[in-house]
Amino acid sequence: MSSPAVVCSGLSFSWPDGTPVLRDLDLAFGACRTGLVGANGSGKSTLLRLVAGRLAPGAGTVHTAGDVGYLPQDVALDPRRTVAELLGIAEQRAALHAVEAGDASAVPAVGDGWDVEERAAAELARFGLPVDLERAVGTLSGGEAVLTGLAGLLVRRPAVALLDEPTNNLDRRARELLYDAVAGWPGVLVVVSHDRELLELVDAVVELRDGGVRLFGGTLSQYEAQLAVEQEAAQRLVRVAETGLRRERRQLADARVALDRRARYAATDHANKRRPKVIMNQRRQEAQVSAGKYRIMHEQRLAGARAELRAAEAAVRDDDRIRIDLPGTALPAGRTAVEVDGLVVRGPERIGLLGGNGSGKTTLLRRLAPAVPFAYLPQRLDVLDDAAPVLDAVRAAAPDADPQRVRAGLARFLVHDDAVDRRVGTLSGGERFRVVLARLLLAEPPPQLLLLDEPTNNLDLDSVERLTEALRAFRGAVVVASHDLPFLWRIGCTRWWNVESGLREVSGPTGAG
Template sequence: MPASVSLSGLSWFTPDDAPLLTDLNLTFGLERTGIIGRNGIGKSTLLRLISGKLHPASGQVRMTGSVAMMRQEAMEQPDDRIADLFGVRPALDLLDRAEAGLADVDDLADADWTLPARIEGALLRCGLPVGPQTLLASLSGGQRSRAALAALIFTEPDFLLLDEPTNNLDREGRKAVIELIRSWTGGMIIASHDREILEEMDAIVELTSLGAARYGGSFRNFRQRKDTEMDAAARDLAHAEKTHSEAARRAQQASERKARKDSAGHRARARGDQPKILMDAAKGRAEASGGAGVRLRDARQEAAEEALSAAREKIETLHPLRMEIPSTGLATGKTVLRLESVTGGHDPDHPVIRDLSLTVTGPEHVVISGPNGSGKTTLLKIITGQIVPQSGRVTLSVPFSVLDQHVQLLDPALSLRDNFRHLNPAADPHVAHAALARFGFRATDAMRRAAELSGGERLRAGLACALGATPPPPLLILDEPTNHLDLDGIAALEAALAAYDGAVLAISHDTAFLESLSPDRTIDLGA
C-alpha cells in the first residue's frame, strides 16, 4: 500500500482552550504539498500533529509509512557534532575503536562500515561538504539548518515534514533545498511562505480561520484559482447585501404604510363616520391581511439574512494591511550614502569587508548580496555606525531607519505610541496617533504593547515607526525583512515599498521579494 497521511475530523486547541484547528479532513499522498496561511493560523501545529509530537484534541491522524520532521534547532550543546544530529556518534565511535584494534568480536558484528560515506552523501545532497565530526558550533545558522535537513533525509522516511526550511539560508542553501525538493521521490509536506519553494509544489493547502482548502498545482495556480474564487465570493456577497438591504427597505415601507392606515382608522373611528360593526369588520380584515404580510416579510428577511451570512462565510474577514506613507522629498541627485575604501568587521585581524567603495544617489534601490558569512549584515552595521571601520570613510547624508527580520527597532515592553515617540522624539502624542492610524493602528490599537502583536502586525508597526514621521527618513535599510513574515505580511511590505519614494538598501535571499523591489543595482560581496 502506498504511503499516505490522512486527517479525519482533526481539532486542536491552544493551552487557553481557544480553537486553533477545527474538524480538518485532509489526505496527503506521495507528492509535494505546501501549507500556507497567516502567522498563528496553525501551520507548525499541523506538522507537529502529523509527526506525533502533539496529540489532537479530537479526530485522528492515520498514517501508512514513516515520517520525519526537521528539527528547528540543530544545536543543543556547545560540544555537539554533526554525528549527534544524525544520532550516530556511538556507531562512529565503534568504527574508530575497530580501526584502532580495540573492538571485540561482538562489536565488529555490529559495525557499519558504510556509515561515514552515507552521512557525507546526505550532507553533500544538502550542499554541505563537511564531515560527521564537525562541531555544530562551527557552522553558521544556515549551515546548521542544512545539516538538520541532511540528518532528516538520512533516515529515508516516506514523508518529510519541513517547517520554513529556507529561513536563514543563503542563495546556495536555498538552491540545495530546492534541488532536494525536486529530487525527493517520497512525500513532502512543507509549511512555508517562500514563494520560490511554493512554486515547486504539486498541491497547496491553505489554512484559514474557516478551515483548510486544497488546491492542485503550484502556488501560481493556487493564486489564480484563489483570486477567481474570491472574485466570485465578493460578487455573491454584494448580491446578498443588496437583497438584504432591499428586504429591509420593503419591510420598513410596509411598516410605515401600516402605521398610516392604523392612524387613519383611529381618526375615522373617532369621528364615527361608519357604523361600529363595519369598522370592526374592516379592522379584522386588515389585521388578518397585515399578519399574513408580516409573516411573508419576516420569512423573506430571514432568508435574506441567511443568504448574507452564507456569503460572508465564504470570505474570511481580514483587516487588509494598507499603509499610507508620506513623501520623503528626496531629490534625484542627492547623495544619500558614500563609502570610500572601507575596511572593517568584528575581528580586526580578519576584516570581512575590505576596501569597499559605494555611493547611493537619490531614490536608488540597492541590494547587498552574497553567501552567509560574506559580511552583508556587518556592512550594514558599519554603515549605521554600530561598527567603526578600521580604515576608509562612511558618510551618511540623510536620516535613516533600519528594519530587520525581528523588527528589533520596537521595544516589546512599550506601547506602539511610546515606541513611535521614542524613535521620533519631536512627535507629540497627537502626531504619533495620526502616524500610527495611517498604518492601521487606530484609537486604542496605538496603546497595544509591541510584545502583543502578531508577525504581520509587528512588521506594520515597525514600518509605522520607521516611516510614519512627516517627512519619513529618506533611507530605509532592510536586513532579511521577510524571513518571519507570512504571505500577507510580505505583500504588505512590498506594497509599502512600492509607495515609498526614498532610497532602499536591502539584504534578502527571497528572490520574489527582490524582484518586487526592482533594484537598480546589486553589490555582490561574494564576488
C-alpha cells in the same frame, strides 16, 4: 491521494495565554507531496510542530505512518550545535565510533547506520556543502544551515518529512538543488512555503484559514485558479443578495404605506358611522389581524434577505493586512549614510546586496558602521528574548516610549489585544518577523538607514506587497541583502554591491547570487 500517512483528528491547540491557533481540526496528509499554505499566524508552523511531536495538542490526536523528520524554519537559531547534530546523526555517529573503539554495547544504537557518515558526506557534497561534521552551525550561513538540515532528512530517510519555509535564505543555485530534491522526494512530504516555484512541485495544497482547513488537489497555480473562481462566484452572490435586500426593504416600506392607508380608511368609516358598529368592529379586528400577518411576513422576508447577505459576505475573503508605516525621517541627497571598503551610500539610495550563500552578505551588514541613525533587521531574527512578552521585547528598543504608542505600533502589524502578552518563543516565523520589524521601526531615534537581511523570509505574499510599498515610500537609505531579485527591483534598487571574491559594485544582479 493514496492512503493517509498523517491523520489529525479533532486537533486543537492554544497557547498558554489561551490564544487559540487550531480548533477541532480533522485533516489527513496522503502519501504524496503536499503544500501547506495560509496567512502568517494561521497555524502552519504550529501544525507541523504538532505532527513532529514538538508540541502537545490541547485536544485530539495525531497519528503518523512511521517516523517523522522535521526541518524547522528557525533551524539556524542555535549556533552552538554541530553539523552532525543538525543532520540528526550525532547520536548514531557516536554509537558507531564507540563500536569501532570496541564497545559492543553500542551496537543497538547504530541500527542501520553503519554507513551513516558516508551517506552524510554524499548528501552534503550533493548540496555543495563542506563535509565537516564537527563544524559549528553558527559558522554556517542561513542558506547553508537550511541545506544541511535538508541533507539530514535525506540521510535519515524518515517515512514523513516536514519542511517549514525551506527556501528561506537560499540563493538561486541552492533553491534549484532544493527544487530537484523535492521533485524526486522518496516518501511523504509536507512543506510550508510561500515560494511559488516550490509550490508548483506539489501534488496537493492544504490551506489553513481561521483555524479550519481545506484540501485542494494540484499545485499552487491550480489552487489559486480554483480560489479565484470561488471568489468571483462569492462576489456575484453578494451582489445578488444586496439586490434582494433592497427589494425586500422596498416591499416592506410599500406594505407599511398600504397598511397605514387601510387603517385610515377604517378609522374614517368608524368615525362617520357608515356601517353598523358590530360590523365595523369586526372588520377592524380582521384588518388588524391581517395587517399583523402581512407585516410579519415582510419582516421575515427582510430578515431572510439580511441572512442571505451575511452568508454571501462570509464567503468573500477580506483578510486583515499588516500596515507598515516606516519613519518619516528623510536623508539629504548629499549626506553620507555609510561607507565601507571604498563604497559609499549617500542620501536616500537603495543598494541591493548580492552574493551566494556563505559569500559574506550577513557579515558585511553586521560590520557596517553607519554615520546616521540606523536599524538592522537580521536574517535569523535572533534579537528577541524568547522568554520575554512581545510588548517588553519591543519596548526594550524604545524604553522611553509610551506603552500605548508601542501597542498601536504592534497593532499595525496585526499583533494586538492579548497577543502583545504572548512569549516571543511561541510566535510563528511570520509573527516573529512582524514583531522584529515593529521593534526596528519603533526604536529611538528613528532610523535614517535600514539594513535588511533577507526581509521577505517568513512573509506571506500579501505581506511582501505591503513591505514593498513601504520601502518604496521610505525617504531614508536602504541596504538590503536578498535572493528575491523581483523584490529588489520593485523597491527601487539602483545600485548593486556583490560580495563574491571581495566587495565590489556591479552593474546589476544578472548571474549574481
